[in-house]
Amino acid sequence: MQYETLTPRVTSETSPPVLIILHGYGADENDLLPIASQLDPSFLAISIQAPIELGWGGYAWYHLEQTPEGLRGDHKTRIESEQLLIKEIPEIIRKESGDSNHVYLLGFSQGAALCYALLGRYDFSKVGLVIKGVIALSGYIPDDVRESLLQKDLSGVPFFLSHGKFDDMIPIRAMHNAQSILEHTGATILAKEYEIGHGLTEETIADARNWIQSL
Numbered sequence: 001m002q003y004e005t006l007t008p009r010v011t012s013e014t015s016p017p018v019l020i021i022l023h024g025y026g027a028d029e030n031d032l033l034p035i036a037s038q039l040d041p042s043f044l045a046i047s048i049q050a051p052i053e054l055g056w057g058g059y060a061w062y063h064l065e066q067t068p069e070g071l072r073g074d075h076k077t078r079i080e081s082e083q084l085l086i087k088e089i090p091e092i093i094r095k096e097s098g099d100s101n102h103v104y105l106l107g108f109s110q111g112a113a114l115c116y117a118l119l120g121r122y123d124f125s126k127v128g129l130v131i132k133g134v135i136a137l138s139g140y141i142p143d144d145v146r147e148s149l150l151q152k153d154l155s156g157v158p159f160f161l162s163h164g165k166f167d168d169m170i171p172i173r174a175m176h177n178a179q180s181i182l183e184h185t186g187a188t189i190l191a192k193e194y195e196i197g198h199g200l201t202e203e204t205i206a207d208a209r210n211w212i213q214s215l
Helices: 033-039 075-095 110-121 143-150 173-185 202-214
Strands: 003-006 018-022 044-048 064-067 070-073 103-108 131-137 158-164 188-194
Touching (some): 003 033, 018 033, 018 075, 018 110, 033 044, 033 202, 044 075, 075 110, 103 110, 110 131, 110 143, 143 173, 158 173, 158 202, 173 188, 188 202
Parallel strands (some): 018 044, 018 103, 103 131
Antiparallel strands (some): 003 044, 064 070
């Protein structure tokens, strides 16, 4: 998989903690990378490009289908992306000399949905990774992931959730639903709402930075 990295601005003698970044629909691996430098200078940030190239530009983790109820994510192409990620992420971290025992996931929109799907459907310990935190921005838990996620014990994983109150692409109730499911898993959650639509603000990034520092 194609990806871009941002090396730590603060170095140490040990391998750096890793921030895996999954962009949203129609973006690419460069879209969210600048955010990483604002979160924690010790991170090795790895921003991965989604595998589906869109005809009008940009990339996607899965196709979207128009239904009478609105847009719906295609499960088949999403699962294909999940399988690619669970295979490639450990190899990329090893190649870039990151710390496999200190991995954070950050996803926006489709990327956040992928974070939830990876946590719900896979065992990271089997691929040698330890997830230390998740930043899910303007995302949702896919329908077919909810039951498997509810069976997980995520008591050792803190989550930062953010969503715009006026999001007309993914309604804010998606964050409320995710929060309810994650609470059932025992996860520690900080959920923040903002006076915006489908996007991020400087306040979002500042709150995520403070959350990381609190860990």
